[in-house]
Amino acid sequence: MPDLPQLVGAVILVAMIVYVASGGADFGSGVWELFARGPRGQQQVRALRVAIAPIWEANHVWLILVVVLLFVCFPAAFAAIMVALHLPVTLMLVGIVLRGAAFAFQSYAAGDHAIERHSVRLFRVASMITPMALGVVAGAVAGGHIRVDAATGAVAPGAVRPWLLPFPLLVGLMTLSLCTYLAAVYMTVETEGPLREDFRRRALVAGCAVGAVALPAAFVAHSEAPVIGVPLLASAWSVPFHVTTGVVAVAALVALGRRSFRTARFLAIAQTALILIGWGVAQYPFVLAPDLDVGNCAADPAVLAATLIVLGAGTVLLVPAFVCLYRVFKQ
Amino acid sequence: MSDLLAARSLMALSLAFHIVFAAAGIAMPLLMVVAEGRWLRTGDPVWLDLCKRWSKGTAILFAVGAVSGTVLSFQLGLLWPEFMRQAGPVIGLPFAMEGFAFFLEAICLGLYLYGWQKLRPRTHQLAGVGVMLGGIASGVFVIAANAWMNGPRGCRHAGDRFVDVDPIAAMCTPMWLPQAAHMLLATFLAVGFGAAGVHALVLLRHPASSLHRRALVLALQVGGISAVLLPLSGDVLAKFVAELQPVKLAAMEGLFASEQPAALRIGGWPDEEAAVTRYAIEIPYLLSFLAYGELDAKVRGLEEFPRDEWPPVLITHVAFQVMVAIGVLLLAVSVAAAFLAWRRRAPVDQRWFLKLLVYCAPLGFLGIEAGWVVTEVGRQPWIVQGVLRTSECVTPVTNLLVPFCGFTLLYVVLACVVFRLMRRHVFQSAEPALQEPEDGHA
Numbered sequence: 001m002p003d004l005p006q007l008v009g010a011v012i013l014v015a016m017i018v019y020v021a022s023g024g025a026d027f028g029s030g031v032w033e034l035f036a037r038g039p040r041g042q043q044q045v046r047a048l049r050v051a052i053a054p055i056w057e058a059n060h061v062w063l064i065l066v067v068v069l070l071f072v073c074f075p076a077a078f079a080a081i082m083v084a085l086h087l088p089v090t091l092m093l094v095g096i097v098l099r100g101a102a103f104a105f106q107s108y109a110a111g112d113h114a115i116e117r118h119s120v121r122l123f124r125v126a127s128m129i130t131p132m133a134l135g136v137v138a139g140a141v142a143g144g145h146i147r148v149d150a151a152t153g154a155v156a157p158g159a160v161r162p163w164l165l166p167f168p169l170l171v172g173l174m175t176l177s178l179c180t181y182l183a184a185v186y187m188t189v190e191t192e193g194p195l196r197e198d199f200r201r202r203a204l205v206a207g208c209a210v211g212a213v214a215l216p217a218a219f220v221a222h223s224e225a226p227v228i229g230v231p232l233l234a235s236a237w238s239v240p241f242h243v244t245t246g247v248v249a250v251a252a253l254v255a256l257g258r259r260s261f262r263t264a265r266f267l268a269i270a271q272t273a274l275i276l277i278g279w280g281v282a283q284y285p286f287v288l289a290p291d292l293d294v295g296n297c298a299a300d301p302a303v304l305a306a307t308l309i310v311l312g313a314g315t316v317l318l319v320p321a322f323v324c325l326y327r328v329f330k331q
Numbered sequence: 332m333s334d335l336l337a338a339r340s341l342m343a344l345s346l347a348f349h350i351v352f353a354a355a356g357i358a359m360p361l362l363m364v365v366a367e368g369r370w371l372r373t374g375d376p377v378w379l380d381l382c383k384r385w386s387k388g389t390a391i392l393f394a395v396g397a398v399s400g401t402v403l404s405f406q407l408g409l410l411w412p413e414f415m416r417q418a419g420p421v422i423g424l425p426f427a428m429e430g431f432a433f434f435l436e437a438i439c440l441g442l443y444l445y446g447w448q449k450l451r452p453r454t455h456q457l458a459g460v461g462v463m464l465g466g467i468a469s470g471v472f473v474i475a476a477n478a479w480m481n482g483p484r485g486c487r488h489a490g491d492r493f494v495d496v497d498p499i500a501a502m503c504t505p506m507w508l509p510q511a512a513h514m515l516l517a518t519f520l521a522v523g524f525g526a527a528g529v530h531a532l533v534l535l536r537h538p539a540s541s542l543h544r545r546a547l548v549l550a551l552q553v554g555g556i557s558a559v560l561l562p563l564s565g566d567v568l569a570k571f572v573a574e575l576q577p578v579k580l581a582a583m584e585g586l587f588a589s590e591q592p593a594a595l596r597i598g599g600w601p602d603e604e605a606a607v608t609r610y611a612i613e614i615p616y617l618l619s620f621l622a623y624g625e626l627d628a629k630v631r632g633l634e635e636f637p638r639d640e641w642p643p644v645l646i647t648h649v650a651f652q653v654m655v656a657i658g659v660l661l662l663a664v665s666v667a668a669a670f671l672a673w674r675r676r677a678p679v680d681q682r683w684f685l686k687l688l689v690y691c692a693p694l695g696f697l698g699i700e701a702g703w704v705v706t707e708v709g710r711q712p713w714i715v716q717g718v719l720r721t722s723e724c725v726t727p728v729t730n731l732l733v734p735f736c737g738f739t740l741l742y743v744v745l746a747c748v749v750f751r752l753m754r755r756h757v758f759q760s761a762e763p764a765l766q767e768p769e770d771g772h773a
């Protein structure tokens with residue numbers, strides 16, 4: 001029976017997976033607008049917008065849930081991350097604000113062409129910066145270079161900026177490519193005919209890009225971020241885990257190749273989940289390695305229990321609502 | 332500017348920006364749902380048209396509200412990490428519930444804005460009700476956190492952490508419900524008068540537009556009812572402040588020396604150095620009565636508290652006067668409207684009244700900002716009343732002036748764009764039956 005901190009840790013991981021698979025892909029579709037060209041460029045843009053318009057705000061809330069759970073359940077880790085990663089987090093916030101606001105502005109421009117033009121450009125660029133910054137933050141958390149005094153929660157001023165290192169930057173690139181990959185895969189299910197072929201080709205390219213970044217990231221992790229890199233590559237579960245992830249990733253590309261789009265979508269989501277689960281398991285028991293773990297930075301058991309009850313009750317409300325939303329707007 | 336001051340200014344700026352959109356997110360759905368309900372009942376297409384136009388404008392406000400709220404969730408940690416490390420778990424329960432309220436609101440919003448063609452009319456209206464309930468719930472839950480900061484319960488502060496945390500007790504603090512009720516009424520007041528003013532502006536140019544006439548009447552009804560209830564709820568709230576935060580009350584009233592019975596000071600200019608409030612109109616007995624319900628109750632002045640626990644008296648007092656003045660003024664306008672309607676002289680036909688409404692449009696929002704300044708500045712130097720000082724909680728990160736300037740620029744640009752787009756939406760709607768593609772999509 002897992003104890004309370006482990007349970008909330010697992011819930012946070014699940015919320016992150018859902019966020020990347022839903023909200024992350026919404027950022028990815030903004031990136032594809034940047035690359036919308038060819039004879040069907042305009043059609044691509046329109047399809048991408050119709051796809052995210054009704055759902056992006058709901059998907060975005062997963063990120064808020066992650067943040068809230070982090071500060072409620074592992075407050076010292078949240079505080080330390082916000083101190084050590086002030087700059088990349090701020091950058092991510094600016095990206096979130098610009099992306100969301102610009103999307104609304106261009107959707108409801110009421111014929112104001114100047115605002116519409118600028119908003120469209122801003123929306124696309126912000127869609128690219130934000131997942132990159134998010135990945136850098138995640139990579140820096142996993143990197144193990146943020147030192148914290150576990151007793152007082154004070155962050156030790158480090159010699160290096162914990163996020164301006166090869167590993168976090170690679171994780172940033174990987175997050176970006178994963179989000180764009182997911183978006184393209186989803187679009188193959190939501191479009192038809194030549195448009196679908198456009199997105200299929202894009203999905204294949206992006207899928208290969210994910211692999212191309214994942215490999216160096218794993219090796220850099222081993223040398224530069226050993227707290228997570230060593231368990232990730234040298235545990236008993238490493239080989240089966242990487243084989244499974246690799247098989248799923250390749251199977252997704254094969255499914256795309258054979259035009260089994262729904263299968264590809266399922267596999268791409270599974271691949272995303274596996275990547276994040278791998279991160280979570282490798283980092284366990286640390287919340288912010290190497291000083292804060294689920295044991296020494298978890299909140300009062302009473303708080304954790306109450307939070308889990310709220311999560312349970314909220315989920316009962318949430319699942320039917322999300323099913324309804326996706327039923328109405330998605331296939 | 333010191334880093335502490337920059338952090339406080341940035342927090343205040345982000346909150347002041349967010350609250351405008353949050354207020355619209357809470358109260359606009361009510362107007363939309365009522366308009367849609369009248370369309371369903373009467374089949375009159377003008378109501379449907381109004382509902383759609385309102386929802387298009389509101390969609391922009393919602394998006395900006397959501398992203399600015401996200402900034403806040405992170406900024407609590409970016410600026411006040413020590414506060415979040417210690418207090419995060421204590422106020423976590425309402426924040427977790429707020430998260431689910433956001434889900435409800437955002438999901439229903441997607442269905443509402445883009446489901447005109449896909450949902451049955453009744454279901455569509457139900458989605459609107461979901462947006463409204465989600466918005467109200469988010470507001471009520473986040474206020475629970477703020478109410479705990481004003482009157483902490485359900486925990487004990489030991490050294491540098493809170494222990495013996497009882498999350499339910501920490502959520503259900505005495506200030507919660509009075510504060511939440513006051514806040515919700517304030518959003519309905521601000522949005523009601525805001526919308527009424529905007530439609531009055533259009534009616535001054537196009538007096539016959541039946542869409543704008545109906546919109547104005549409905550908005551004025553919502554604003555007017557709130558204007559009657561708001562001072563009552565403010566009075567209840569003030570009694571809690573008197574009990575839990577006597578220093579804040581003294582600063583709000585500009586009361587330096589204790590008085591028994593205490594006079595209410597209206598207006599005036601507190602001078603902290605000299606410890607007097609000059610140029611105020613004093614009404615004997617009234618403060619004793621308002622704060623404690625008895626004509627000769629003693630009201631403690633600032634002199635009874637250590638000098639280093641005084642909030643900035645001038646700001647708190649002036650902000651409180653501004654809020655109350657706005658409450659009284661809008662109450663008077665509401666009474667005037669009711670009087671006109673009673674004498675069968677429709678308020679929408681009186682040009683002077685329309686002009687008055689235009690000037691009143693921003694006042695409700697100004698009142699909300701002033702009220703929050705009272706709450707937050709009046710709590711200084713504490714971040715958690717009596718327990719934790721703001722200066723102990725500020726981030727060790729330096730050069731906070733840079734993010735302050737950056738976010739200021741960001742908010743100014745966003746505000747300008749929103750203003751320009753809203754103006755377009757409003758004046759387009761004055762032209763008769765523009766053909767527009769459905770679902771707001773080009």
Ligand code: HDD
Pocket residue numbers: 481510511513514517518520521561562564565566568569572579654655656657658659694695696697698699700701702703704705706707709
């Ligand atoms: C439209 C805006 C508006 C108007 C006209 C009023 N208020 Fe208000 N007031 C607010 C909007 C507001 C607010 C922004 O919503 C606050 C800030 C915190 C809160 O919960 O509500 C608030 C706070 C607030 C507080 C401080 C609570 C605290 O420190 O925690 C008191 C004592 C009052 N109000 C009392 C009144 C009275 C007696 C009014 C009589 C007319 C009044 N308010 C009108």
Ligand code: HEM
Pocket residue numbers: 057060061064349350352353354355356357392393394395396397398399400401402403404407433436437465466467469470471473474514
């Ligand atoms: C520290 C204070 C606050 C924090 C951290 C905060 C956080 C947030 C967040 C994260 C969102 C985005 C939700 C989404 O994606 O849909 C949001 C939206 C919202 N907030 Fe706040 N908020 C704060 C203060 C307030 C206050 C005081 C109120 C009102 C009483 C309020 C009411 C709302 C409402 C109604 C929305 C949704 C409406 C919209 O999107 O426009 N918030 N807030």
Ligand code: HEM
Pocket residue numbers: 339340342343346347349350407411414473474476477700703704707708710711713714721
């Ligand atoms: C949305 C409406 C709100 C507005 C306009 C507002 C306004 C302000 C202002 C003016 C300050 C600066 C006070 C000073 O330093 O002199 C401040 C600080 C702060 N507020 Fe609020 N506030 C709002 C709601 C909330 C809520 C709901 C919470 C809590 C959940 C909150 C938490 C804080 C914190 C943590 C600080 C910084 C520490 C401090 O100065 O005490 N605020 N806010």
